[in-house]
Amino acid sequence: MSFAEVFIQAIPKLLNGLLVTFYMTAFAAIFGLVFGTILCVWRVYANRLVSLVSTGFIELIRGTPMLVQLFILYYGLPVYGIRLSPLIAALIGFTMNSAAYQAEYIRGAIHSIGSGQMRAALAIGMGKWQAVRSIILPQALRLVIPAWTNEFIYLLKYTSMAYIIGAPEMMAQAKFIASRNFEFFKVYLITAFIYLTVVWIASFFFSWLERKLRIPGTVVGER
Amino acid sequence: MKLIVESLPVLLKGTLVTIELTLAGLTLGLVIAIPVSFFQVYGARVPRLVCSIYERTFRSIPLLVLLMLIFYGLPEVGIKLEPFFACVLGLGLRSSAYQSQIFRGAILSVGKGQSVAALSLGMTRFQVFRHIVFPQALRFSIVPWTNELTIVLKDSSMAYALGVVELLRQGSYIIARTYEPMLIFLLCAAIYLALTIFANRILGFVEKKLRIPGFETREVVH
Amino acid sequence: MNQQPVLKIVDLRKKYGTTEILKGVSLELKKGETKVIIGPSGTGKSTLLLCINRLVEPDSGKVFLEGEEITPKNVHRMRQKIGFVFQDFNLFNHLTALDNVRIGLIKVQKIRKAEATEIAMEQLKKVGLADKAHLYPSQLSGGQKQRVAIARALATRPKVILFDEPTSALDPELIGEVLSVMVDLAKSGMTMLVVTHELGFARSVADEIVFMENGVIVEQGTPSEIFTNPKTERTRQFLRRLTELYGEERK
Ligand SMILES: Nc1ncnc2c1ncn2[C@@H]1O[C@H](COP(=O)(O)OP(=O)(O)OP(=O)(O)O)[C@@H](O)[C@H]1O
Ligand SMILES: [Mg+2]
Numbered sequence: 014m015s016f017a018e019v020f021i022q023a024i025p026k027l028l029n030g031l032l033v034t035f036y037m038t039a040f041a042a043i044f045g046l047v048f049g050t051i052l053c054v055w056r057v058y059a060n061r062l063v064s065l066v067s068t069g070f071i072e073l074i075r076g077t078p079m080l081v082q083l084f085i086l087y088y089g090l091p092v093y094g095i096r097l098s099p100l101i102a103a104l105i106g107f108t109m110n111s112a113a114y115q116a117e118y119i120r121g122a123i124h125s126i127g128s129g130q131m132r133a134a135l136a137i138g139m140g141k142w143q144a145v146r147s148i149i150l151p152q153a154l155r156l157v158i159p160a161w162t163n164e165f166i167y168l169l170k171y172t173s174m175a176y177i178i179g180a181p182e183m184m185a186q187a188k189f190i191a192s193r194n195f196e197f198f199k200v201y202l203i204t205a206f207i208y209l210t211v212v213w214i215a216s217f218f219f220s221w222l223e224r225k226l227r228i229p230g231t232v233v234g235e236r
Numbered sequence: 237m238k239l240i241v242e243s244l245p246v247l248l249k250g251t252l253v254t255i256e257l258t259l260a261g262l263t264l265g266l267v268i269a270i271p272v273s274f275f276q277v278y279g280a281r282v283p284r285l286v287c288s289i290y291e292r293t294f295r296s297i298p299l300l301v302l303l304m305l306i307f308y309g310l311p312e313v314g315i316k317l318e319p320f321f322a323c324v325l326g327l328g329l330r331s332s333a334y335q336s337q338i339f340r341g342a343i344l345s346v347g348k349g350q351s352v353a354a355l356s357l358g359m360t361r362f363q364v365f366r367h368i369v370f371p372q373a374l375r376f377s378i379v380p381w382t383n384e385l386t387i388v389l390k391d392s393s394m395a396y397a398l399g400v401v402e403l404l405r406q407g408s409y410i411i412a413r414t415y416e417p418m419l420i421f422l423l424c425a426a427i428y429l430a431l432t433i434f435a436n437r438i439l440g441f442v443e444k445k446l447r448i449p450g451f452e453t454r455e456v457v458h
Numbered sequence: 459m460n461q462q463p464v465l466k467i468v469d470l471r472k473k474y475g476t477t478e479i480l481k482g483v484s485l486e487l488k489k490g491e492t493k494v495i496i497g498p499s500g501t502g503k504s505t506l507l508l509c510i511n512r513l514v515e516p517d518s519g520k521v522f523l524e525g526e527e528i529t530p531k532n533v534h535r536m537r538q539k540i541g542f543v544f545q546d547f548n549l550f551n552h553l554t555a556l557d558n559v560r561i562g563l564i565k566v567q568k569i570r571k572a573e574a575t576e577i578a579m580e581q582l583k584k585v586g587l588a589d590k591a592h593l594y595p596s597q598l599s600g601g602q603k604q605r606v607a608i609a610r611a612l613a614t615r616p617k618v619i620l621f622d623e624p625t626s627a628l629d630p631e632l633i634g635e636v637l638s639v640m641v642d643l644a645k646s647g648m649t650m651l652v653v654t655h656e657l658g659f660a661r662s663v664a665d666e667i668v669f670m671e672n673g674v675i676v677e678q679g680t681p682s683e684i685f686t687n688p689k690t691e692r693t694r695q696f697l698r699r700l701t702e703l704y705g706e707e708r709k
Binding site: 029054073075076077078079081084085088089090091092093170171173174176177184187188191196197198199201202204205208209212213 | 292293296297298299300301302304305308309310311312313386390391392393394396397404408413416417418421422424425428429432433
């Protein structure tokens with residue numbers, strides 16, 4: 014088959030897969046941010062026990078391969094009668110994984126905001142949690158935007174792993190097509206090219222967005 | 237418990253392959269990354285551009301796609317690689333892109349003032365690099381490089397998809413016999429965790445040895 | 459006449475590890491009084507101020523505000539009545555000047571937004587920054603930031619304001635604008651406890667000067683006593699060095 018033929022044959026399926034890839038990425042990036050924020054706040058501000066537990070969770074996730082995490086969810090959980098579909102297992106796995114990394118980005122942001130902000134918030138009579146909510150997090154979340162966009166792009170690539178447990182994203186489609194027409198090189202090259210394009214577009218889009226969204230209040234640590 | 241004791245030797249055999257993959261991939265990455273980052277900082281326009289495109293390309297393609305391309309795709313153009321070497325090549329190519337980004341960043345973060353000051357003492361360009369820029373850039377690189385090491389270590393698990401009998405694949409063989417997926421995969425996770433902690437420790441130690449006051453480079457990275 | 463002191467500090471002690479930073483400090487401020495604390499670096503002046511409203515937890519000792527003891531239980535309520543002005547401003551970076559001033563009113567005191575805005579604007583006017591209300595901290599000069607910080611401290615109508623070296627992070631040409639706000643404040647009858655090395659300010663505004671060293675109050679008295687006739691040799695030495703360093707008067 015010529016390249017063009019392979020391309021025409023493969024592209025509808027691949028784009029279908031790309032859509033799933035997108036959904037998974039967006040889901041994990043957004044819910045990862047939500048849970049990551051919670052994990053981070055627990056790690057930094059909660060009492061010792063809660064802090065220790067969330068620190069343990071974060072380090073556990075960051076210290077092990079995502080693939081192992083997916084396997085535990087998909088192959089391990091049925092031992093306890095919890096059977097997840099490949100897609101659900103992948104979504105949970107990516108979200109948990111992303112939450113752990115994002116918690117660390119946010120912690121870095123909180124660190125760079127400095128303790129003076131907390132002190133000033135307490136000094137005007139705020140409680141700790143109120144200060145976290147209305148002074149610390151609004152700043153930290155703004156600072157973490159570049160890291161979040163990186164995380165999005167990282168997920169875009171790493172969701173390809175979901176194919177190993179059988180989730181129908183782009184990589185799985187590629188494998189499926191290639192095992193039918195035996196045009197492995199061409200199909201995977203096209204797939205690589207799509208990833209490349211999507212990742213580049215996403216990078217450009219995000220850096221454009223960051224420039225656009227920059228507001229004076231986000232400059233932190235400046236006196 | 238008995239199962240853990242029985243599977244451990246097998247898993248450790250797989251761990252050895254995981255470590256081999258990691259070290260080989262990192263080394264290949266390092267060998268490519270050094271000239272690439274050099275050209276990007278000091279090169280003329282064309283090599284600079286070529287290296288930039290190289291770096292961006294291999295940072296943008298998922299490792300798994302790269303592995304498939306190498307293992308299933310390349311034979312069609314006459315290059316047939318063993319699964320192990322296909323993995324090393326994939327890990328190495330991708331890591332070279334990230335490592336060159338690390339080195340480039342490290343070199344650039346040594347301020348211009350440092351070079352100017354060194355030149356003003358009468359050093360040659362090479363001496364400036366050797367005595368002033370390199371020692372500082374090296375220190376800037378350690379933390380992100382540690383991070384890259386653990387990424388390669390963790391991502392070597394994707395070799396599973398090519399059938400390389402590394403830690404995770406050994407684990408799945410045991411599971412095929414014993415039907416204990418949870419236990420075995422948790423065991424695999426524990427081994428990975430031990431490896432990443434160990435790697436962090438070693439490089440943390442190196443970092444401490446090389447530390448210069450006022451030169452703290454620890455930060456949160458992924 | 460209510461002769462009860464606004465702020466009363468009794469035998470405050472604080473250790474960091476094994477080093478004693480505060481070794482039993484007692485102090486009183488009557489209504490409308492301004493006291494200036496001076497003393498060498500590392501003496502525990504900042505620690506003292508932070509211990510007053512428990513931003514740093516003291517090991518022992520008591521602090522009373524208008525006769526009511528400040529305890530971990532009531533600390534949030536009490537902090538609203540104690541203004542705090544930091545050396546490095548600590549304006550909330552993500553909020554405009556106006557929001558910085560009114561956030562305490564809205565979030566802590568639960569005052570309606572319109573009313574809070576009115577109060578906040580009034581305070582900003584008082585520090586001469588009504589026209590900068592919508593700028594972010596990064597768009598303000600150091601002196602303006604500190605004036606906003608003072609407005610923020612004033613907004614909750616505190617009984618006393620604590621200043622921790624409010625001008626020492628400022629370029630020399632910006633110090634005057636902050637000091638003049640503080641002078642006005644003192645004259646308007648605000649009770650103030652000020653750590654500063656601005657001797658001109660101390661001389662013209664302070665009712666009393668407190669010289670602290672190594673975690674204890676060495677000497678306290680009126681400016682004329684302290685400046686012209688200090689009781690201890692240490693105070694004399696310190697003042698001489700300070701005068702050499704900062705120059706005596708600043709207008
Ligand atoms: N969180 C802390 N942990 C340990 N030591 C501390 C801490 N905060 C302050 N110290 C120490 O306590 C001592 C007193 O500090 P403090 O800031 O109160 O001094 P100061 O009189 O305000 O000095 P300066 O004029 O420099 O502001 C210093 O030696 C300081 O190193
Ligand atoms: Mg101080």
